[in-house]
Amino acid sequence: MRISTGGRRQLAGGKARASFKLQNLLGSDWVAFLPDQNSTSGIPLVAEFALKGSFGASEGMSERWMFGENRGEYMNTLNYLSSEAFSSLPQELVPDLQRMISANESFRPTAIDFTGFYVLPLQVLRFFRNDTRLRALRFLVHMLERDNTQKSEFLKALSDMWKDFDSRVLRATGEKDVCFKVLYCGMCHSDLHMVKNEWGTSTYPLVPGHEIVGVVTEVGSKVEKFKVGDKVGVGCIVGSCHSCHNCTNNLENYCAEMILTYGAKYYDGTITYGGYSDIMVADEHFIVRIPDTLPLDSTAPLLCAGITVYSPLKYYGLDKPGMHVGVVGLGGLGHMAVKFAKGMGVKVTVISTSPSKKQEAVEHLGADSFLVSHDQDQMKAAMGTMDGIIDTVSAMHPLAPLIGLLKTNGKLVLVGAPEKPLELAAFPLIMGRKIVGGSGTGGMKETQEMINFAAKHNITADVEVIPIEYVNIAMERMLKADVRYRFVIDIGNTIKSTY
Numbered sequence: 001m002r003i004s005t006g007g008r009r010q011l012a013g014g015k016a017r018a019s020f021k022l023q024n025l026l027g028s029d030w031v032a033f034l035p036d037q038n039s040t041s042g043i044p045l046v047a048e049f050a051l052k053g054s055f056g057a058s059e060g061m062s063e064r065w066m067f068g069e070n071r072g073e074y075m076n077t078l079n080y081l082s083s084e085a086f087s088s089l090p091q092e093l094v095p096d097l098q099r100m101i102s103a104n105e106s107f108r109p110t111a112i113d114f115t116g117f118y119v120l121p122l123q124v125l126r127f128f129r130n131d132t133r134l135r136a137l138r139f140l141v142h143m144l145e146r147d148n149t150q151k152s153e154f155l156k157a158l159s160d161m162w163k164d165f166d167s168r169v170l171r172a173t174g175e176k177d178v179c180f181k182v183l184y185c186g187m188c189h190s191d192l193h194m195v196k197n198e199w200g201t202s203t204y205p206l207v208p209g210h211e212i213v214g215v216v217t218e219v220g221s222k223v224e225k226f227k228v229g230d231k232v233g234v235g236c237i238v239g240s241c242h243s244c245h246n247c248t249n250n251l252e253n254y255c256a257e258m259i260l261t262y263g264a265k266y267y268d269g270t271i272t273y274g275g276y277s278d279i280m281v282a283d284e285h286f287i288v289r290i291p292d293t294l295p296l297d298s299t300a301p302l303l304c305a306g307i308t309v310y311s312p313l314k315y316y317g318l319d320k321p322g323m324h325v326g327v328v329g330l331g332g333l334g335h336m337a338v339k340f341a342k343g344m345g346v347k348v349t350v351i352s353t354s355p356s357k358k359q360e361a362v363e364h365l366g367a368d369s370f371l372v373s374h375d376q377d378q379m380k381a382a383m384g385t386m387d388g389i390i391d392t393v394s395a396m397h398p399l400a401p402l403i404g405l406l407k408t409n410g411k412l413v414l415v416g417a418p419e420k421p422l423e424l425a426a427f428p429l430i431m432g433r434k435i436v437g438g439s440g441t442g443g444m445k446e447t448q449e450m451i452n453f454a455a456k457h458n459i460t461a462d463v464e465v466i467p468i469e470y471v472n473i474a475m476e477r478m479l480k481a482d483v484r485y486r487f488v489i490d491i492g493n494t495i496k497s498t499y
Contacts, residue, residue, distance in 0.1 A: 173218050173219070173220050173281055174220050174283075175220040175221045175222040175223075176220050176222050176223060176283055176284055176285070177219075177220045177223070177281050177282065177283055177284065178216055178218075178219050178220070178223060178226050178232065178281070178282060178283075178284050178287045179216070179217050179218040179219070179279065179280070179281045180214040180215055180216045180217055180232050180279075180280055180287075181214045181215050181217050181278065181279060181492070182212055182213075182214040182275055182277055182278055182279060182280050182491045182492070183213060183214040183215065183296055183297075183490075183491055183492035184212075184213050184214070184296050184297045184300045184465075184488050184489065184490060184491055184492065185209040185211060185212050185213075185274075185275035185276055185277075185300060185488065185489045185491055186209075186211030186212075186300040186301040186303070186304065186305070186461070186463070186486055186487070186488045186489075187208075187209075187211075187471075187474055187475075187478065187486065187487040187488070187489065188208075188210060188211060188301075188304050188305065188332070189331070189332060189333075189394055189478065190208075190210070190304070190417075191208035191209065191475075192475060192478055192479060193394075193417070193419070194206060194208060194262075194263055195208060195475065198419045199417075199419065201263070202263055203263050203264075203271055206262065206263055207262055207273035207274050207276055207277060208262055208263075208274050208275075208276055209261070209262060209274030209275030209276045209277070209489075210234070210235055210236045210260070210261040210262060210274055210275065210303070210304055211233075211235065211275065211300045211301050211302075211303045211304045211305070211488075212233055212234045212235075212261070212274070212275030212280060212300065212303065213231070213232070213233040213290060213296045213297075213299060213300045213303070214231075214232065214233075214280065214296075214491075214492070215229060215230070215231055215232070216228050216229060216230045216231075216232055217279075219284075220284075223284045224284070225284055225287070225289070226284060226287060226289070230289065231289070231290040231291075231292065231296060232287050232288060232289060232290060233287070233288045233290050233299070233300065233303050233451075234261060234275070234280060234282050234286060234287060234288070234303065235261070235286075235288065235303035235304055235307060235441065235447055236253065236260060236261055236303070236304055236307075236441045237252060237253055237258050237259060237260060237261060237286060237441070237444075238259050238260070238261050238266075238272060238282045238283065238286045239257075239258070239259030239266065239267060239283065239286065240252040240255035240257055240258045240259065241255055241256070241257040242285075244256065244257070246443075249443075250443040250444065250445040250446065251443045252286075252443045252444055253440060253441045253442055253443050254440070254443075259272060260272065261274050261275070262274030262275075275491070276468070276471070276489065276491075277491070277495070278491060278492075278495045285444060286444060288303065288444070288447055288448050288451055289448065289451070290451065291451070291452065291455040293455050293458075294451070294454065294455050294460065295460060297463055297465050297488050297490070298460035298461050298462070298463045298488070299451075299454070299460055299461070300461075300463075300488050301332060301336070301461035301463065301486040301488065302336070302450065302451060302454055302459075302460070302461060303447070304441065305332045305333050305336045305461065305486065306336050306340070306450055306451075306454065306459075306461070307441050307442040307446065307447045307450050308333055308336075308415050308439070308440070308441050308442075309333055309336050309337035309340055309390055309392070309415060310336075310340050310442065310446070310450040310453070311439050311441065311442035311446055311450075312390060312413040312415060312437075312439035313325070313337070313340060313341060313344065313346075313390065314446070315439065316388055316411050316413055316437065316439075317388075318341070318346065318387060318388040318390075318411070318413075319341075319344040319346065320344075320345075320346070321344070321345030321346065322345070322346075322347070323346050323347065323387045323388070324346070324347045324349065324385060324386050324387050325341050325346050325347070325348055325349070325386065325387060325388050325389065325390065326348075326349045326350075326351050326371075326386045326388070326389035326390070326402070326405060327341065327348060327349070327350050327351065327367075327389070327390050327392065328351045328352075328373075328389060328390070328391040328392060328393055328397075328402060329351075329352065329391070329392040329393040329416065330350055330352050330354075330357050330360070330361055330365075330485075331392065331481060331483075331485055332461070332483075332485050332486045333392035333415060333416065334350070334392040334485075335365055335461070335462060335485040336459075336461060336485075337390045337392060338350060338361065338365045338366065338367050339365065339366075339459045340450075340453075340454075340459060341390075342365075342366045342367075343453065343454075343457040343459055347368045348366075348367045348368050348369075349367065349368060349369045349370065349371055349382070349386065350362075350365075350367045350369075350370050350371070351370075351371045351373050351389070351402070351405075352370070352371070352372065352373060353372070353373050353374060354372075355372050355375075357370075358370040358372075360484075371405075373397075373401065379401055379404070379405070382405055383404050383405060384404075384405070384406070384407055384408075385405065385407065386405045386406055386407060386410060387406075387407055387410055387411075388406070388410055388411040388412070388413065389402055389405065389406065389410070389411070389412045389413065390413050390415060391412060391413065391414045391415065391416060392415055392416045393416045393418070394416040394417055394418055394419075395416075395418060396418050396420055396422065397418075397422070398423070399412065399422055399423065399424055399436070400423075400425060400428060403428045403429065403432075403434055403436070404428065406432065406434050407432075408432045408433055408434070409432070409433050409434070409435075410432065410434050410435070411434070411435045411436075411437060412434070412435070412436045412437070413436075413437050413438065413439055414436070414437070414438045414439075415438070415439055415440075424436060461485065461486045461488075462484060462485045462486065463485070463486045463487070463488040464483055464484065464486070464487050464488070465488050465489075465490050466487055466488070466489055466490065467489070467490055467493075467494035468489055468490075468491065468494045468495050469494065471489065474487045
C-alpha cells in the first residue's frame with residue numbers, strides 16, 4: 001500500500017532555525033540538521049543552507065540531509081580556523097591568510113559582517129581538510145542565526161564565490177564499486193535513535209538512511225553482478241572484513257569489523273553517510289538487486305525492516321507451515337513480520353497494546369488472530385500456544401507475559417532495540433526449556449534471498465511516501481508511532497541532484 005504526503009507545516013513547540021533555503025543559487029539544495037533547543041521532543045530540527053557537497057564522504061553523496069551536534073562553541077571554531085587549519089593549507093597562502101585574520105576585527109565571534117568576515121573563510125575553505133571545513137561552515141551557520149539582517153549580501157557573495165568551485169566530493173567509483181542514483185529511502189526507527197544519540201554511538205553530522213533503492217548510473221571495471229540501469233538497493237551495511245568466520249559464512253552483519261551504512265568509519269577513515277542523499281557509491285558485494293516486479297518505494301523498507309524479521313524466522317526455524325508464531329508490535333517491523341510469516345505458511349497472532357489495531361491486523365495484513373497484551377483474560381487463554389514470538393517493540397515492555405505464551409521449547413526473539421535493559425527472569429525459561437534470543441538484520445546472501453522471496457510472494461511494505469522537506473514532521477510522527485507503517489522519502493523527485 002502506498003500513500004503520499006506533501007507540504008510543510010510548522011512544528012508545535014519549536015521551529016527550524018536558520019531555515020532559509022538557497023534554492024537555484026548553486027544548482028542544488030543543501031540541508032543540515034542541527035539540534036534545536038526549541039524542540040520539545042529533543043529531535044534536531046532542520047537548518048537549511050546550500051553548500052553543494054563541501055563535506056566529503058566515503059560513501060559519497062553530492063547532496064545530503066545532515067544531522068549535527070551542539071550549536072555554539074564559537075571561539076573553539078575560530079581557533080580551529082585560525083590555527084589548526086593552516087596545517088592543510090598550501091604553504092604559500094599561510095602568511096597572507098594569517099595577516100588577514102589578525103587584521104580583520106570581524107573574526108571576533110561577536111561581530112556580524114556578512115560581506116567581510118563570512119566571505120573570507122569561505123574563500124579559503126576549498127583548501128581545508130574536510131573536518132576543518134565542516135567546523136568552519138557550522139560556525140558560519142551559527143553566526144548567521146544570530147543576525148540575518150545582511151543575509152542577502154551574504155548569499156550573493158556565497159553564490160558568486162562558489163559558482164566556479166569544483167565541489168564534487170563523491171568517492172571515485174572504484175573497480176568494485178557501484179554508483180547509483182537514489183530514488184527512495186525508507187525512514188527506520190533506528191534513524192530516530194541515531195539522530196537523538198539514544199544509543200550513545202552517533203557521530204555528527206549524521207546523514208541517516210539505510211533502506212536505499214535506486215538505479216545504477218556507473219559501475220567499476222571489475223564489477224560483475226550489476227550494470228548501468230539495474231534497480232538496486234543498499235541496506236544496513238556497506239563493509240566488512242571479508243575474512244572472519246562470520247564473513248566466510250555469509251554473516252557479514254555479525255562481522256566485528258562490519259561498517260554500517262551511516263555513522264560509521266569507512267576503510268579510508270571517513271564517516272559513512274546514508275541514503276537521505278541523491279547519489280550513493282558502495283562496493284558491489286553490499287549491493288542488492290531489486291527485481292523489476294517490485295515497486296521501488298514500497299520495497300525500500302525491506303532492506304532493513306524486511307530482512308530484520310525474515311532472518312530470525314528462518315534461523316530459529318519458525319518458517320514451517322502450520323507453526324504458530326506471535327508478532328509483538330504492529331509497526332514498521334511488525335507488519336513486515338506478519339507478511340513474511342504468512343508468506344511462509346505460518347499461523348500468525350499479533351500481540352499489541354492497541355485494541356484498535358485488530359481490524360487492521362486481521363483484515364488488511366492477514367493475521368489469524370489478535371491479542372491485547374494488557375487483557376489478562378486473553379493472555380491467559382493463549383498461554384502455551386505459540387512455537388515462537390518475534391518481538392519488534394523498541395520501547396520498554398515486560399517479557400514475562402510473552403514467555404508465558406510459548407510452548408515448551410518455544411523461542412522469544414527480540415529484534416527491537418529498547419534504549420534501556422529489559423527485565424528477564426530465569427525461572428519461566430527453566431520450567432519450559434524456553435529460549436530468549438536476538439537477531440540483527442542479515443548477511444548479504446540472505447538479504448538477496450529475502451528480496452527474491454518478497455518478489456515471489458508479492459510482499460512489500462505499507463508506506464507513506466513523503467518529500468524530503470517533510471522529514472522533520474515525519475520524525476515527530478515516528479516518535480508518536482503515527483505512521484502506517486513506514487515513511488519513505490521520495491528522494492528522486494524532491495532532492496535536486498547536483499550532477
